[in-house]
Amino acid sequence: MPMDLPVTDPVLVFALAMLIILVAPVVFTRLRIPGLVGLIVAGAIVGPTGIGLLERNETFELLGTVGLLYLMFVAGLSIDLNQFAKLRTRSLVFGLTSFVIPQTLALLLGTQLLGFDLPQALLLGSIVGSHTLLAYPIASRLGITKNNAVIMTMGGTMVADVLSLLILAIVVALIEGASGPGFWLRFTLLMLLYAAGVVFLLPRLGRWFFRTVRNQADVEFVFLVAVVFLVAYLASWANLAPIIGAFLAGLVMNRLVPENSPLMTRVRFVGNALFIPFFLISVGMLVDLRVLVSSLTLWERALLFTGLVLGGKLAAAMLVRQVYGYTAVEGWVTYGLSTPQAAATLAVTLIGFELGLFDGTTVNAVIVMILLTSLVGPSVVDRFGRKLAVQETTRPYEPTQAPQRILVPLANPEHVEALIDIALIVHDPKSEQPIYPLVVVRDEEESGAPVAAAEQILSRAIVHAAAADVPVQPLTRIDLNVA
Template identity: 40%
Template sequence: MNLLLELASFELPISNPVIKFLLILVIILLAPILLNRLKIPPLLGLIIAGTIVGPKGLGLIERDSGIILSGTAGLLYIMFLAGLEIDLQDFKKNSKKSLVFGMFTFLIPMFLGILAGLYLLEMTLLSSILLASMFASHTLIAYPLISKLGIAKNRAVNITVGGTLITDTLALLVLAIIIGSTKGEVNSVFWLKLILSLVVFTTVIVFIFPRIGRWFFKKYTDNSSQFIFVLVLVFSGAAMAELAGVEAIIGAFLVGLAINSLIPHTSPLMNRVEFVGNTIFIPFFLIGVGMLVDFRVFFESWETIWVAFVMTTIAISAKWLAAYFTQQTFKFSIDERRIIFGLSNAQAAATLAAVLIGYNTIIGTDEFGEPIRLLSETILNGTIVMILVTCTIASLEAQRGAKNIVLAESSLDQSNDSEIPERILIPVRNQETSDELINLSILLQSPKKKASMYALSIINPELQDSGAEMKAQKTLNKASETAAATDHFLYELLRYDTSIEKGISSVIRENKITDLVLGLHEKQGMSDTFLGNLTENLLSRSNTTTYIYKPNQPFETHRRHLVFIPPGAEHELGFPFWLVKIWNIARNTGARMIFYLSESTRIYIQEIHKNHPIRLEFREFPDWGKLGNLNIILKPDDNLIMVLSRKGEESYHPNMERVPDLINTFLKNHSFILVYPNQPKAGGMNGLEMIHGSLIGPIERLDFIGRMISSLFKKK
């Protein structure tokens, strides 16, 4: 009844929560679609929509506590996603570049801002410094756009995100110092309290949060519980940041970095985190920013127009100069400069917080008894205009640079796509192991290119089990649901065959499978019979890289992956193919890799590591007779990856036959993956027909492997 009365009376602003929420959802749905036809970025479309329906526009919706709450959550979500999606190895590799950019994008706006405040706007020194700090900070408002285009791991994005942490922290510290000085609180106690609180806050998030997260993810696998837990961590970090005296966005970003390795980029949890953020939280924030914009300030006075012009010009110029100097310093491309400028030009959250605090800070009264504010009302109005203009330019520039980079990368990928199409086969027997097998298969894939995945269930027609087909189909459906949760498609294959090995090998040949992922149940050991049947029946019938996986805990909760590579592995033609997959695991999870290998193999892999860095440590391969020391080497949260070989190949060793005993003795409480490299033979090259392996001599073979490694890693 109340809803009908409100519709009839057309009272503004709308107070009915149902209508208000419906209107916001319609905006989120239609604004990007309609404005996209005008080549306007979706992010900018939501800001414009917020301006139109907000209190300074048509007045349909008030910027009340609900909008502010949702907007705050959206802002924290943007910073959290920036930390979560960043490639930690690239982040460490580019840390010095991030520092350089961070100082450029802080010092240049500070210098120009102070000069503009003193000589163009005739402000006091204290007010000019605060104004300059507003120019120095920025909001990654264009980050969702960059992320959707798939270049979140680009070096320019990486450097900009790292620089954002630096400049926003420094700008907010300037704000805290300025406000403290107006109250006479900047003394030794103030500095001691600030430093101690920052150290405690950072230590708790960086060192304690990951341990809590790993424990929770191992204990609770429910999807809803894991997602809520992540939100708890984000807002806990944000609250701790405010207690430490810095802005909440710093805490959200650090939480993203801290639990980065616990949420692989291809995991179902990551898919849910991004989905909820991009569809609900972030759009609410953008609409809330639009509600702050007031076009009427242009008509209030010439002073407001002048202040808005100066602030907008200085903010854009300073950030462009910072991006330009960064480009010139590190020899970046023009499109990378556009991305740096687009990401760092938008003024929103931290700027708004600073201007509101400055506006509400009274530093005295004038001769008429009116309060003298640290930042005047004209500065407040000029800030609103600056937010609109900078967000517009930031969205357009970021989109332009990102699209050009995507087009350049796609043309490069297309030139290599026809070389080796990846097809992964996952035989599934029960729902208990299918989820982990699907997740591992996704982690084996390149972060930039999805492989074709096939789930196979084999039914023995000689067994009289009326419910076998229904059980098999149910298992396949469950596997498809797991893959769909990570935005991957899974082909379901149901096959009747009296022999599992024959059925798998036939499917491999029929579908030109390149990788086979087999699973062992958590409580199942490995017998000599199992390994013998595998090597004699399955591996002899098919030629594909084979992975035998037994999960003991969720894959993302492993601290380290110990990779045992037998001496001479680099001489085998299958070497590049499994190595790329191990590399993909490291890139997708960010976990630490420890390679146990011979000196000759290390030379090969070290060269790859220079151009494609991961968290990697080299150690000497132990003598085959000393593999009984696994219980000393392995730690509780380790995963063992052991590369084996087939009889007659260069890296084969008789002690590989002892693997079942080693596993049953030392790996009962550990996850492990056994890798059998593919061995191309004449007549059955499985995607490598162009090589003619039987005609390749030792020198040519090494040369081919080197070229194949370069080709495979080039696509990564």
């Protein structure tokens, strides 16, 4: 039976979408291209201007919006505030430099060369000023994540993304059509009131909820999702884009959801497996393949945007390298980490398209720029990260660099989950060392039952730690004295 295109049957639409989510990242990862780029390309191929298999209807728009807000929430939730605190001043300086230089270049070239008005040029600067740590897994694999330049870059990412979203808020206010001191005073007061309310109330609500509801993973997850979408909706009351509220919710809840906790694992799993891929596919559906192969203007803009990113980020990395005395290799690693564009870039671009500030040509050019920077950044980190890894091995030994081994003595079954949670908070997410839960049994004539009870306690510890995707090495010891 011939199939009518586009597909409208909801079951088949969902099945095709899940098949794309399954296949596209695998194929592109084998080509050494980030999986998120694969989902965008797949969305363009199956979309209205591709083979027309799927259409960007209300369902895809809804799921795309959900995925966008969830992406920004996870971005805020995943920021390592402890790493940021280690080199706070350097992170602030690098984040500001890495954002201001591309923003200034975009403002000048956008208005003078592309004929953009002020809101369009500001939003273009917001796009090229942010960056995403797509190349961080490479740095982690090479063992250079504890290098000061890498830590500074990680902290600077948060600063650049916050500034990018702040510019977005200003642009949204500009296109409202109002102006004058009264409007800007009202806008500033509403923004500060909204931010203060979220920062003050949300952590208290979260702490109360997590104290009240213990060991109910599904309820905890639903609470987080409900909170992020409510905070995102309330952002519109302060004339802010919902993605700003979602990002702020992630930052505020950051301390309450530890990096290695089972809850964080579930948050990332649902986002990476469902919500965020739908957003990326919906973005790909905005790409007009006919324009992509026929428009010279599109490629001119794509190369210009890419040049803004590569040139601006290189200038920032080398300037900060000179200020803080980093080596040339560290400067290039910083550049490679700060070059790729993804999360905030896609979010701001989509908002700009929905507001009518960007046309389809500009959106397509931004997506090409994302692809190019996603190739350049990881390649630079891989090349110079290897040299930095060799340099790191020649440095004097520091006790803080020793392998992390965490021993968790267990006795009372009621305290197993709480003690493992503490170990998960302390456990370094980059460490390959397992957590060692230990139960000591007295050496008595009838020790069979106590040993069986100890195995039950250890099994609970293993299950709880496994939910956080952390390796566990259970230990049972029989001794005359527990001490």
